[in-house]
Amino acid sequence: MRITGTVNGNQLTFSIDSNAEKPSYLVIQINNFEKLVILVDPLESNAPPSSGTGVYNITRSPYYADNTWVNDVTSIIQQAIDDASAAGGGVVYVPVGAYKVKDILYIKSNVTLYLQGGAVIKSNPDRTLYEYTTSREGKIFIDPMIRIDHAPNAKILGRGVLDASGIEIMDTDRASSTYLGYRRNVIVGNFSNHVTIEGILIKDSTTWTINGIQGGDGFTVRHVKIINHKNADQYKIMNDGIDLCGTRNAVAEKNFVMTVDDALCAKSTITDFAMYNVRFKNNIVFSSCAGLKAGLQSLSPMYDVWFEDNDVVQARRGIVAEATSGTQLMNDIHFVNTRVESYVFTSMGKSIPVEIDAQTAPISNVYIDGALFEKLAFNPIHIYGSSNTYAVKNVTFTDLSMCGDVITNVSEARIIEGNYAAGVSVTSMSNKEL
Numbered sequence: 001m002r003i004t005g006t007v008n009g010n011q012l013t014f015s016i017d018s019n020a021e022k023p024s025y026l027v028i029q030i031n032n033f034e035k036l037v038i039l040v041d042p043l044e045s046n047a048p049p050s051s052g053t054g055v056y057n058i059t060r061s062p063y064y065a066d067n068t069w070v071n072d073v074t075s076i077i078q079q080a081i082d083d084a085s086a087a088g089g090g091v092v093y094v095p096v097g098a099y100k101v102k103d104i105l106y107i108k109s110n111v112t113l114y115l116q117g118g119a120v121i122k123s124n125p126d127r128t129l130y131e132y133t134t135s136r137e138g139k140i141f142i143d144p145m146i147r148i149d150h151a152p153n154a155k156i157l158g159r160g161v162l163d164a165s166g167i168e169i170m171d172t173d174r175a176s177s178t179y180l181g182y183r184r185n186v187i188v189g190n191f192s193n194h195v196t197i198e199g200i201l202i203k204d205s206t207t208w209t210i211n212g213i214q215g216g217d218g219f220t221v222r223h224v225k226i227i228n229h230k231n232a233d234q235y236k237i238m239n240d241g242i243d244l245c246g247t248r249n250a251v252a253e254k255n256f257v258m259t260v261d262d263a264l265c266a267k268s269t270i271t272d273f274a275m276y277n278v279r280f281k282n283n284i285v286f287s288s289c290a291g292l293k294a295g296l297q298s299l300s301p302m303y304d305v306w307f308e309d310n311d312v313v314q315a316r317r318g319i320v321a322e323a324t325s326g327t328q329l330m331n332d333i334h335f336v337n338t339r340v341e342s343y344v345f346t347s348m349g350k351s352i353p354v355e356i357d358a359q360t361a362p363i364s365n366v367y368i369d370g371a372l373f374e375k376l377a378f379n380p381i382h383i384y385g386s387s388n389t390y391a392v393k394n395v396t397f398t399d400l401s402m403c404g405d406v407i408t409n410v411s412e413a414r415i416i417e418g419n420y421a422a423g424v425s426v427t428s429m430s431n432k433e434l
Helices: 074-086 429-433
Strands: 006-008 011-013 024-028 036-040 055-057 068-072 090-094 097-101 111-115 119-123 146-149 155-158 161-163 187-190 196-198 201-203 210-214 220-222 225-227 242-245 250-253 256-259 264-268 275-281 284-287 290-298 302-308 311-314 317-323 330-336 352-358 363-369 381-385 392-398 400-402 405-407 415-417 421-427
Touching (some): 024 284, 055 074, 074 090, 074 097, 074 111, 242 250, 242 275, 264 275, 264 302, 290 311, 317 330, 317 363, 352 363, 352 392, 381 421, 415 421
Parallel strands (some): 055 090, 068 097, 119 161, 146 187, 155 196, 161 201, 187 210, 201 225, 210 242, 220 250, 225 256, 242 264, 256 284, 264 290, 275 302, 284 311, 290 317, 302 330, 317 352, 330 363, 352 381, 363 392
Antiparallel strands (some): 006 011, 024 036, 400 405
């Protein structure tokens, strides 16, 4: 986005349209200063009342939660959620203030957790208080802040903040046996239909920020702003932004993600649950890894996946489809109207505009329409499979633009069509009209 501003002394003034189709989420670079992030949403039009029938205000009777971040209020918030659930549903209202939590908050069926603008639910940063589990790869995790399990119609809404205190909790001592351990994500969901997360700001996750809803149908993530650690050369951690995992009929739209690892992902993460009708629309992302990605998990078939009208402000890899875990077909994957503004080199490798990699599962029918790459990446486009069984078939680029040049054939596109890849084509609408 090009913004025209007015300079008056040390003031820069500019205007943005908060009602535009794409949200007004900006990453502004002024000279060599740290990037300025401006996140503008329309005013709330459907905020619930702070009291009344079906409203459980955590600072009022009978809860009286401390809002100064002195005392832990996990059990108080959970009691309000449980009370709302017992009544058949309701709104757990979190007013302005800072609320210290440690253990998981379990959101339940028909319950809305509403965070008023100015409300912050923040994890206790003392890692000695947390139990942890160790993965097969030796990585150390603590429980997420929030779980949504078997909880249809659960919602998390508002303009408040969920802060995982991730870097504070994580062991950053390179000499420690638990270096980069005690990692915490924010929201994990399983087997819950029609879940909505909307409007909130999420900070400082140190593993997948939103992970869900596995085994669910009708998951919506809208107008969510994610601000995570973003320097891959300092700590390369798996702090993906929004992962639509093992889910169906799901949409992530008008969100902002700033993070180290992959920003927006469609992942088939559970067996015997085909994943389809997944949409990422009108999002803006800033990543040190993949901007838009289908994969790397393919434990069940994945198809009818769409990335539409997304802006990648920065990434190491702009567009990715890869299968490196699981053997099930990834098919009918669409990337439509993608803009990739700039690249970053990291310890994980040099920049690449598009990478399609079928290592453990076949990938077929990938459509990349209207992709605009504003700068030249270090590497060309890579497309490759690992065997006749795990091959890439039928990748179509339409209206591909690189550095201002419209690409009309494969040779112009700097494409490496590697082993076990077939059916790669580059066309333009002007060519089709001829």
